[in-house]
Amino acid sequence: MTTGTARDVAAQIRAAAEEIAGAGESAPRRARDPVNLPMINNWVEALGDANPVYTSAEAAAASVHGGLVAPPAMAQVWTMPGLSPPGDGADPLHLMMAALDRHGYGSVVATDCEQTYHRYLRHGERLAVTTRLDSVVGPKRTALGEGWFVTTRNTWYSGAEPVAEMLFRVLKFRPAEAGANAEPESESELAAPAILPAINADTAFFWEGTAAGELRVQRCGGCGLLRHPPGPMCPECGATEPTHLVSAGLGEVYSYVVHHHPPLPGKELPLVIALVELDEGVRMLGELLGADPAGVHVGMRVRAGYRHGAEVTVPHWRPVEEEAA
Numbered sequence: 001m002t003t004g005t006a007r008d009v010a011a012q013i014r015a016a017a018e019e020i021a022g023a024g025e026s027a028p029r030r031a032r033d034p035v036n037l038p039m040i041n042n043w044v045e046a047l048g049d050a051n052p053v054y055t056s057a058e059a060a061a062a063s064v065h066g067g068l069v070a071p072p073a074m075a076q077v078w079t080m081p082g083l084s085p086p087g088d089g090a091d092p093l094h095l096m097m098a099a100l101d102r103h104g105y106g107s108v109v110a111t112d113c114e115q116t117y118h119r120y121l122r123h124g125e126r127l128a129v130t131t132r133l134d135s136v137v138g139p140k141r142t143a144l145g146e147g148w149f150v151t152t153r154n155t156w157y158s159g160a161e162p163v164a165e166m167l168f169r170v171l172k173f174r175p176a177e178a179g180a181n182a183e184p185e186s187e188s189e190l191a192a193p194a195i196l197p198a199i200n201a202d203t204a205f206f207w208e209g210t211a212a213g214e215l216r217v218q219r220c221g222g223c224g225l226l227r228h229p230p231g232p233m234c235p236e237c238g239a240t241e242p243t244h245l246v247s248a249g250l251g252e253v254y255s256y257v258v259h260h261h262p263p264l265p266g267k268e269l270p271l272v273i274a275l276v277e278l279d280e281g282v283r284m285l286g287e288l289l290g291a292d293p294a295g296v297h298v299g300m301r302v303r304a305g306y307r308h309g310a311e312v313t314v315p316h317w318r319p320v321e322e323e324a325a
């Protein structure tokens, strides 16, 4: 670890960021395979996307596309480097990560990702992707520890034409336990979730609901399909006017994990994160409180609860049996 005063360290990090950002876009990395139907078949099956313009030549020919196209959200899929990526060490994201590692900011958590699609892709197009460092902002004090927000921009090209872009932001941080000044400032900071959820036009109704002690589930204004997490468009009928219903807040554990490590500020470990299938039929993630981790099981009945934080009310689950006891 490089030593120096906090100010020296910040100046060194900013200088590294400036140099990496100044180098601009990385060399393009070519996709392993062209856009192809087998990969699309696997992806739409995993995601549950039944739009026939991706898989049925006949339906696609009759659509506005006039032929098969790839789901735009697959942009990143085409340039996945595989299990043994040819590391050239010069990728701007990895260079910046390494610079922060050297100054003790060794932990990383992704915070948000924003993709833009310029057009649909056709089978046979072979993409290439570039990366450039967009911004490095910090140092910021967060519940996880002091860190820097690193934003990179990926651009996917078909030939010379940009076809999709992604802004990807991570928090690169020094875990609070290892820091010199890591004590939480207040009870409210202790109780706050380590990373606050992003609230946007698609999700505001959900968080307004939890603040009011309601678990709201998005319902398509066209066909009535329930969906979670919320999104702008119905995957079934394409309608863009969602409504919502208020869930009874009851469901059962569909799957869960018991988190033992790493430590989380303000949390006693182990803790249980449960994917709950609500009685209305959608699945939702949350922390399961009030249950012995060893006693949690798939099918366990749970009810939603609400802890009101300063900025956001994050719902959690509690066993139904525990309430009755």
Ligand code: ZN
Residues within 6 Å of the ligand: 220, 221, 222, 223, 224, 225, 234, 235, 236, 237, 238, 239
């Ligand atoms: Zn619909």
